[in-house]
Amino acid sequence: TLPNTLAWRIIYTTQGPDGAAAVASGVVTIADSAKGTLPVISWANGTKGVTSQCALSMAANPYDDGPARARETMLADGWAIVATDYIGLGTAGPHPYLIPAAEANAVLDATLAARQLQDLGSHGVQLGDSSVVWGHSQGGHAALATAESALDYAPDLDILGVAAMAPATDLPNLAESVADTSAGNIISSYIAYSWNQLYPALGIEKRLTARSRMAVNQLSQNCFSGTGALTGLAQSSQLFEPIFTPAELDGQLHAVLLRNSSVMPVDYPVFIAQGAEDSLALSSTQREFFKRSCTSDVHAGYLEYAGLDHMPLVGTGSALNEDLVAYTRSLLDGIPDFPEDATLCKK
Structure with missing residues (x-):
């Protein structure tokens, strides 16, 4: 656990992408001084991977992902943090990677399940109805999806707003833009491995070249953290062709990537934070997503952070930490306060 905190691993039921019951795991964390x-x-x-051993809750340090300074501030302020592993990480797979409905269900059901954790009562704590959804990268994709479905799926929760950091929004563009990079090959391998199981009609495995098929089988077994990420990047750098050919990205796969792309929620305030030098979730893609999503019924803010790549955006030195804390506190006060430099889209 983090210093001065208490944490529990939970197992809970949720729904998969087809609506069938599934089991997921996660982590609940509170400050050891929290009360009420x-x-x-x-x-x-x-992104942590697509196989069961890659669960955040089973990692040596489950808190190495995301805006650590902002998270520690919120814990000290008397907030709880409920983090899902998603389906298939820490539990039986397959993991529905970048499939929004399943991600959203996992986030919402983790928050609902955490309220039933009996140990909280022995520490003089209970979890309230109010929740703010945070997510980075795959988690940003999940956070936007969570806000899109929350009113229908979990009406007992009072979602106050969303912070999506470098979200994977436009999946066709993402798949195309990272096709020739080492990290992109890993992401593409995760998509191929997961979607081959979840969308058998696509016949993804049969469409891959022999070399790409071998790479998917190898890369998908690495977790995208710690030594697993280093191993994966080293292996990926030896692949001199993309996992998905341009023809595949223009075919049936394109339609499914498009279908699983993000939609801007209209029911809650949304803060999208983006590193200006992001080499994975490109800032040009995010600006276009925000621009086309900025309609009269959207209340959102968008801010790029100069000089920051994908992971440094949520790093210790990033100004996002202070902005995220201020925005989240403002949601609890009922008056969303976006960073001063953010581009606003307000209904």
Whole structure:
């Protein structure tokens, strides 16, 4: 656990992408000094992998992902953090990687399940109805999806707003833009491995070249953290062709990537934070997503952070930490306060 905190691993039921019952795991964290009714940060973590051993809750340091300074500030302020592993990480798979409905269900059901954790009562704590959804990368994709479905799926929760950090929004563009990079090959391998199981009609495995098929089988077994990430990047750098050919990205796969892309929620305030030098979730893609999503019924803010790549955006030195804390506190006060430099889209 983090210093001065208490944490529990939970196992809970949720729904998969087809609506069938599934089991997921996660982590609940509070400050050891917390008392009373706590608002909740519903944390959607970034890409960790697509096999069961890659669960955040089973990692040596489950808190190495995301805006650590902001998270520690919120815990000290008397918030709880509920982090899902998603389906298939820490539990039986397959993991529905970048499939929004399943991600959203996992986030919402983790928050609901955490309220039933009996140990909280022995510490003089209960989790309240109020929740703010945070997510980075895959988790940003999940956070936007969570806000899109929350009113229908979990009406007992009072979602106050969303912070999506470098979210994977436009999946066709993402798949195309990272096709020739080492990290992109890993992401593409995760998509291929997961979606081959979840969308058998696509016949993804049969469409891959022999070399790409071998790479998917190898890369998908690495977790995208710690030594697993280093191993994966080293292996990926030896692949001299993309996992998905341009023809595949223009075919049936394109339609499914498009279908699983993000939609801007209209029911809650949304803060999208983006590193200006992000080499994975490109800032040009995010600006276009925000621009086309900025309609009269959207209340959102968008801010790029100069000089920051994908992971440094949520790093210790990033100004995002202070902005995220201020924005989240403002949601609890009922008056969303976006960073001063943010581009606003206000209904």
